[in-house]
Amino acid sequence: MEKTINNRAWFMVLPVLFLVAFTAVIPLMTVVNYAFQDSFGNNQFFWVGTEWFTDLLSSERFHDALVRNLIFSFSILAIEIPLGIGIALCMPKKGWGVPVCLVLMALPLLVPWNVVGTIWQVFGRADIGLLGYFLNSIGINYNYTQDPVAAWATVIVMDVWHWTSLVVLLCYAGLVSIPEAYYQAARIDGASRWAVFRFIQLPKMHSVLLIAVLLRFMDSFMIYTEPFVVTGGGPGNSTTFLSIDLVKMAIGQFDLGPAAAMSLVYFLIILLFSWVFYTVMNNAGGEKQQYAGEE
Amino acid sequence: MARIDLDHIRHSYLPSPKSPSDYALKEVNLTFEDGGAYALLGSSGCGKTTLLNIISGLLTPSEGELLFDGQPVTHLSTEARNIAQVFQFPVVYDTMSVYDNLAFPLRNRGVAEKDVDAKVTEILRIIDLEGKAKRKAQGLTADEKQKISLGRGLVRSDTSAILFDEPLTVIDPHMKWVLRSQLKHLHKQFGFTMVYVTHDQTEALTFADKVVVMYGGEVVQIGTPDELFRKPQHTFVGYFIGSPGMNVLPCEVEGMTARIGGHSVPLPVGLDPKKVAKKTEVGIRPEFVKLGAAGEGLPIQVDGVEDIGRYRILRGKMEGTALNAIVAEGVSIPENPTAIFDPSQTNLYADSWLVGEEA
């Protein structure tokens, strides 16, 4: 409610500001710089104005990748958020089960992105992978290197496996902070399990869910490593997301200008969506200022 | 509405209690009459909340039986007991409107929407929140939220008792007065059995017809506010009720007088002093200690006088034991005052328990 004003605190922030300046702002400015120029190597640059942007925005390749990204992110959210809430609701609130569950939940989060990719790449192979072999043996034709549906399913399942834990942990933190009196009152009021969820647990989880949705959206929209390792963007272009396309363009084809323009557009899209999510969820009610009058 | 009987209720939070000290509640036998207003009064850890949770069904007692209108409910769930409860911190459903909050218990029980509306409208008027029916519960003040908590109990026609767990903790002093008198009104109007847990004597005494004083997991006294004030059964009750508490002075009993040091205090007529008691004490409320000029009463040593506006508290000692006296506004305190005890308001305690009068 009230903030402590301490001028010295600003000096403490300075090192971080420098760090951010070097790691984010300056590279970003370079990207902005590239986005309006063309180069033929040898450090020769020409001003091209907004040409890269108009090219990009009318390019089918970009549109396709963007649509894929959106479908991917929304599928991820549609699966991970309800699943995460569900698992969090099932987790024990006290006793020895709590640390066990927490450690189990935290495990996938500790695995590096490329390792996750490699694990699933092997796991899903039809010849030696446990999953791939099993699916094929029961008659399901599963091959992520040839079948776009299988490739998509693999990438989505992989992400769900990797990141649902984060949603679970956030929701769990929200759930355990609900005072016991609320549950007691609900029992006295004869509330059903669903009503308890709808009117007590969900409103109290509102702020953590907001964080979960934002994090999962931003992260999944920027997905790169896992599909790159597993499918390499294929088969065809079926799992070529914006990030993969960007790298192809920048490093594979060395088209720095268009790639820079795309980075900027990409960045702006993420910013826009995050803002939309934030505003929508914040306005959907919740418990900001809830305790203001109860000091 | 129901009569509540607690029959040999004992409770321990330990899985296999052995000594009496393992019990949070040591053998409680109590009856809450139908339509009565009761308060459970005691300091923290005295077992009053444990007792309340047993009544509401949030706890199952280790031993004993709980009866509502003669029917055993010891193992029934909270929902099945038809009680309502108001908690220390207001519990409201934040995302619902005030109206929906009140309708919630009815809708959960499948009451027709027409009846819900009639009942909720009535309760809204009674708890004085008609103007805020459409507001979300979230932005309301603490006292309004507590009224909603209470209202959710009132809307139900099958409520057998309303339980209160220190409901005024987060309410400002001025609002406490308003809420308390509204609560009293409601009790008169609806005739619910009400049980009110608190550590605040003023709340307990003003709310209840009968106050149950608890100490160390046991009931020390059950009585009307008047009985608790004039005839505390135990010196603890004397100390706990009243502000400042009762003066307790060690004495020796000789016939119908008590001797405190070298001074005699007359005891009420008809008292039967127990001769076997190891420890005898005289108890007198500061309100009943009158101050006299030198020679009139018992000599006291004055340590200080606190003026608290409405009255003054004289703090002093008699024969080395603390003695307080309350002096009304506008009454002067004599120089070198002495203490005069009103014999009809003087109690005798043997081993801390009140020595009764012969019938």
Place this chain on the structure above:
Amino acid sequence: MLELKHVSKHVDGVGHIRDVSLRLESGSLNVLLGPTLSGKTTVMRLMAGLDKPTSGQVLVNGQDMTGVSVRKRDVAMVYQQFINYPALTVYENIASPLRVAGVKGAEVDKQVRKAADLMKLTPYLERTPLNLSGGQQQRTAIARALVKGAHLVLMDEPLANLDYKLREELRDELPKIFSESGAVFVYATTEPTEALLLGGRTATLHEGHISQFGDTLDVYRNPQDIITAQTFSDPPLNILGLTKKGGEFRTSNGTLIPASEEEKRLPDGHYKAGFRPHHLYLHRQSAEAVSLPAKVDVSEITGSESFVHVTCLNHRWVALEHGIHNVEVDAEIEVFVDAKNFMIFDDEGRSAASLMAVNA
């Protein structure tokens, strides 16, 4: 000495604290009295230096300390919640400010034992706070504030989370203990009775503004405005609307109440009489008392006293009477008021006494 000069604090453009000026002497006990959200905590934060005022000055011993951080000031604070280091023993908790200050060896032990003795914590020194009762936890927090030997001790509703009887005990001890330290002692509370029991000086706070500051009893007996009188009244102040004409006040039902010599000098017009619940009688106390018709709303009995809530001339009043008066609800009764107990306020809430001081 601590002085606030025209201190204001705005948060997001909204004035939380408006033009607060206070002068608190060393070795004095000062009570900040006001309801929840009246700004007590904010004023304390400004005093401590946890917040910087939007405008105005904070002076410590005549030196301008506005904007100097709390670390560089000599302040101890006790909160409503029992705040201790959970992992440290009571002994180490009490010793912690001394350790920070670099006090060495035997001196630490001496001071800790002295504070523990004062706060009756000696038997618990080796326990950790979570194994103590609420009262003992708060005693530990107070002992820590005590050994710090700070120049300014701030207590924000320190007894609010304690049992009634424990409050009584600690409330008795606190002023004595801290008056010896010579510190400026500030105590925030919502309860008028607590302010009266503590004594010292009281500042009444209303919506971020100090309505009056002075000796506790003087503020209680001679409030300068109706807000102060209401803030400083528990049970709530009874208010009676009056019309003055010549030497008399007239109630809405036409009852005439003679004005005192002083009050006769007030201009004719509308006034409000405030009087305390123990000055509303159910029986005639004096020949001058005036009878008014009332209807009983509810009566409450505390054993020694009765509170009778009545409605009288469209005003809701409380009568506080000694002894037991169990009056039937909805009964039509007579109540008595005595003009000598009236505090007269004008339409804007200013007291008659303060109005006449201006005119003189």
